[in-house]
Amino acid sequence: MDISVRSIKKDYIKWDWQAGKNVPFSDEMTIFTLTSEKAVYALAAIESGHLCHVFFGRRTDDEDLSYLLRLGENPYTPKVNEREMATFMDNTPFEYPVFGTGDYRESALMIRDKNGCTSLDLRYAGYEITDGKPILEQKLEDCTVRLPATYAEDTQAKTLAITLKEQHTGLEVVLYYTVFEGLDAFTRSAVITNKGDADVDILRAMSAAIDFDSREYDFITLNGSWARERVIERSRLHKGKQAVDSIKGESSHQSNPFAAIVSHNADESTGEAYGFNLVYSGNFTACAEVTQFDRTRFVMGINPLDFSWTLNPGSSFTVPEAVMVYSSEGIGTMSRTFHDLYRRHLIRGIYKDTRRPILINNWEATYFNFDEEKLYSIAKQAKELGIEMLVMDDGWFGKRNSDNCSLGDWYVNEDKLKGGLAKLVDRVNALGMKFGIWFEPEMISPDSDLFRAHPDWAIQSPGLPLTRSRDQCVLDYSRKEVRDCIWSQIKAIVDNANIEYIKWDMNRQLTEVCSSALPASRQRELWHRYVLGVYDLQWRLTSEYPHILLENCSGGGARFDPGMLFYSPQIWTSDDTDAVERLKIQHGTSMCYPASAMGAHVSDCPNHVLGRSTDFNMRGDVAMVGTFGYELDVTRISQADRDEIPAQIERFKKYNPIVRTGDQYRLGNIFEDNTWDAWMFVAKDRSEAVFTFVQVLNRPNYRSRRIRLAGLDPDRKYRSSQTGEIHPGSTLMNCGIDVMLSGDFKSATIHFTAV
Ligand code: DGJ
Numbered sequence: 001m002d003i004s005v006r007s008i009k010k011d012y013i014k015w016d017w018q019a020g021k022n023v024p025f026s027d028e029m030t031i032f033t034l035t036s037e038k039a040v041y042a043l044a045a046i047e048s049g050h051l052c053h054v055f056f057g058r059r060t061d062d063e064d065l066s067y068l069l070r071l072g073e074n075p076y077t078p079k080v081n082e083r084e085m086a087t088f089m090d091n092t093p094f095e096y097p098v099f100g101t102g103d104y105r106e107s108a109l110m111i112r113d114k115n116g117c118t119s120l121d122l123r124y125a126g127y128e129i130t131d132g133k134p135i136l137e138q139k140l141e142d143c144t145v146r147l148p149a150t151y152a153e154d155t156q157a158k159t160l161a162i163t164l165k166e167q168h169t170g171l172e173v174v175l176y177y178t179v180f181e182g183l184d185a186f187t188r189s190a191v192i193t194n195k196g197d198a199d200v201d202i203l204r205a206m207s208a209a210i211d212f213d214s215r216e217y218d219f220i221t222l223n224g225s226w227a228r229e230r231v232i233e234r235s236r237l238h239k240g241k242q243a244v245d246s247i248k249g250e251s252s253h254q255s256n257p258f259a260a261i262v263s264h265n266a267d268e269s270t271g272e273a274y275g276f277n278l279v280y281s282g283n284f285t286a287c288a289e290v291t292q293f294d295r296t297r298f299v300m301g302i303n304p305l306d307f308s309w310t311l312n313p314g315s316s317f318t319v320p321e322a323v324m325v326y327s328s329e330g331i332g333t334m335s336r337t338f339h340d341l342y343r344r345h346l347i348r349g350i351y352k353d354t355r356r357p358i359l360i361n362n363w364e365a366t367y368f369n370f371d372e373e374k375l376y377s378i379a380k381q382a383k384e385l386g387i388e389m390l391v392m393d394d395g396w397f398g399k400r401n402s403d404n405c406s407l408g409d410w411y412v413n414e415d416k417l418k419g420g421l422a423k424l425v426d427r428v429n430a431l432g433m434k435f436g437i438w439f440e441p442e443m444i445s446p447d448s449d450l451f452r453a454h455p456d457w458a459i460q461s462p463g464l465p466l467t468r469s470r471d472q473c474v475l476d477y478s479r480k481e482v483r484d485c486i487w488s489q490i491k492a493i494v495d496n497a498n499i500e501y502i503k504w505d506m507n508r509q510l511t512e513v514c515s516s517a518l519p520a521s522r523q524r525e526l527w528h529r530y531v532l533g534v535y536d537l538q539w540r541l542t543s544e545y546p547h548i549l550l551e552n553c554s555g556g557g558a559r560f561d562p563g564m565l566f567y568s569p570q571i572w573t574s575d576d577t578d579a580v581e582r583l584k585i586q587h588g589t590s591m592c593y594p595a596s597a598m599g600a601h602v603s604d605c606p607n608h609v610l611g612r613s614t615d616f617n618m619r620g621d622v623a624m625v626g627t628f629g630y631e632l633d634v635t636r637i638s639q640a641d642r643d644e645i646p647a648q649i650e651r652f653k654k655y656n657p658i659v660r661t662g663d664q665y666r667l668g669n670i671f672e673d674n675t676w677d678a679w680m681f682v683a684k685d686r687s688e689a690v691f692t693f694v695q696v697l698n699r700p701n702y703r704s705r706r707i708r709l710a711g712l713d714p715d716r717k718y719r720s721s722q723t724g725e726i727h728p729g730s731t732l733m734n735c736g737i738d739v740m741l742s743g744d745f746k747s748a749t750i751h752f753t754a755v
Pocket of ligand 1: 363393394438505507553554555556557572574575
């Protein structure tokens with residue numbers, strides 16, 4: 001990794017309109033080049049002070065890429081022809097394009113100044129290069145919130161900070177770029193400071209903007225719905241704008257803050273792929289715009305819809321971090337780079353590099369209908385089978401026996417848990433099992449003591465009825481006293497019993513977004529202030545209780561985003577635990593998120609969402625591409641299924657180190673052929689690999705299916721645990737292996753070890 005800075009003077013010939021002849025001119029620019037092993041990201045401050053985007057893509061050893069700016073070809077370069085400045089603004093590639101001064105494409109920054117005007121003119125003012133990576137923070141009136149972001153030691157990354165200044169408002173924008181050792185990944189963020197003497201309203205502040213020189217790309221996004229999150233959508237870029245976004249207050253089931261721009265020929269192992277991911281958990285947008293000149297501008301950041309933020313003189317606004325990954329070796333390499341980046345530089349805590357306890361969660365086993373003895377009986381049986389932790393899900397607090405009350409009343413329902421929580425936890429611990437618990441800290445039920453005491457703590461718009469969803473409302477997390485109240489309740493529970501895992505759920509999206517504590521002029525800040533409030537509480541939780549394993553969740557997988565991964569090393573992937581649907585959900589999720597982060601459980605059949613029955617073995621093989629656990633009443637499943645659990649657990653323990661730390665190769669594409677799927681995980685030193693094949697539907701009279709392996713060392717020989725045969729990696733990858741299973745919903749896992 002490296003960041004270089006060079007001053008370059010370029011000579012050009014220009015047609016001079018006034019003189020009516022060609023004249024020479026030159027432009028002196030400072031060019032910044034960030035290089036990783038195989039990628040390069042270059043930008044330049046040209047003589048006029050505009051900061052231009054030069055190139056992002058495959059690494060080249062040529063350090064002077066300034067010709068790519070086409071300044072010589074562009075008759076409107078400011079130095080040569082100020083009278084056509086607007087044309088210059090609308091066709092030059094900019095690093096942080098501003099609104100209002102002639103660039104009509106998607107902008108990165110738009111403000112409203114003291115006069116009500118929205119035009120900006122940002123110019124280069126200097127740079128700094130540091131080792132490592134600074135943290136991102138947002139100062140609020142009563143606290144400072146650390147934003148989730150990738151982190152790195154001084155030897156693991158380098159950061160370039162470029163300062164831009166705006167004359168008439170006094171705004172200063174510092175753009176941060178980080179390049180990481182050993183990864184073709186870059187991050188961007190920005191801090192906007194009001195150094196003027198009047199308030200400025202930020203109306204739009206993107207995290208990244210990239211100008212591509214072509215429109216010949218496909219756009220990949222992850223879209224979906226409850227129980228079918230992160231379905232891959234891929235389409236050709238076309239004139240105009242294509243976007244994925246959320247305005248629901250969270251990343252959402254429907255969309256994910258991920259987008260990729262890939263060459264038309266890109267597949268798992270070939271073609272170019274640019275992946276973008278926003279380290280944020282609220283409203284976002286990722287938009288690709290094909291311009292009049294058949295080029296593409298991509299922007300990503302907080303959704304500007306219904307957003308504004310007032311910057312008083314002296315105050316700053318920090319935009320969330322955007323991650324940018326480049327691969328010239330297909331989409332698979334792009335995904336593996338994201339996985340490595342997140343495992344090394346985003347996920348934190350004691351579980352970052354360790355296997356997670358095998359848990360059993362009682363949600364699909366009992367829903368709200370449980371008591372202490374029921375939970376204990378599940379734990380006792382689970383322990384005998386090798387399961388390591390009991391997680392008590394929704395329904396243990398207040399007077400909650402269904403989803404219509406008690407959110408906000410985080411005290412134990414002793415009608416259900418007789419003798420209190422500590423007694424149950426102690427009994428479970430005495431079995432040799434850990435204990436975990438569910439909370440939904442951001443919510444308030446209208447039927448709760450908390451609501452009766454503080455009705456104004458629910459997010460609401462004066463004059464409008466409270467829109468309920470799952471019979472609940474959302475707490476105003478922009479208010480510190482609200483967060484403090486919930487925090488003290490969580491602490492009381494956690495301090496009272498030996499809690500070693502928390503599932504943090506969030507089961508509705510935001511409506512009537514208004515706060516009774518904010519002035520009218522700041523109401524549109526609430527969407528973002530809410531997310532900052534969530535981050536504040538998750539930071540407190542992970543800092544004060546570092547031994548607790550946190551799993552984020554949102555009605556299934558509506559908050560599977562890098563922001564959440566900063567706090568919890570795992571996230572519940574979907575409420576859909578059907579092993580067939582999970583193939584799609586986990587394939588889509590793996591576009592940028594590692595298997596080590598995907599909450600995945602074996603549940604009972606017929607599946608509660610789909611009514612489908614699949615083989616117990618297949619359910620296990622699919623859940624092993626994740627954190628692995630069970631979500632069923634282990635005292636009531638069939639003896640045959642129960643008998644399979646110990647061996648399944650042994651398999652999980654054996655293969656999890658490779659799945660958790662190795663390289664993932666998607667061999668099948670369930671979105672294109674939903675009759676089968678296959679994948680493999682290869683250890684980093686390529687000494688072993690785990691291959692899994694899933695036969696969703698059998699085919700009559702076809703015999704075996706041949707599948708080419710990937711990621712092995714071509715020069716080493718590997719033994720198959722299935723046949724005992726030994727073949728070179730090159731043979732296994734070029735010729736493939738034959739797999740044959742009988743029946744539908746079956747799977748097989750094969751271990752390859754280098755000999
Ligand atoms: C939604 C989650 O996704 C489920 O796993 C479960 O925790 C329920 N909420 C409980 O209400």
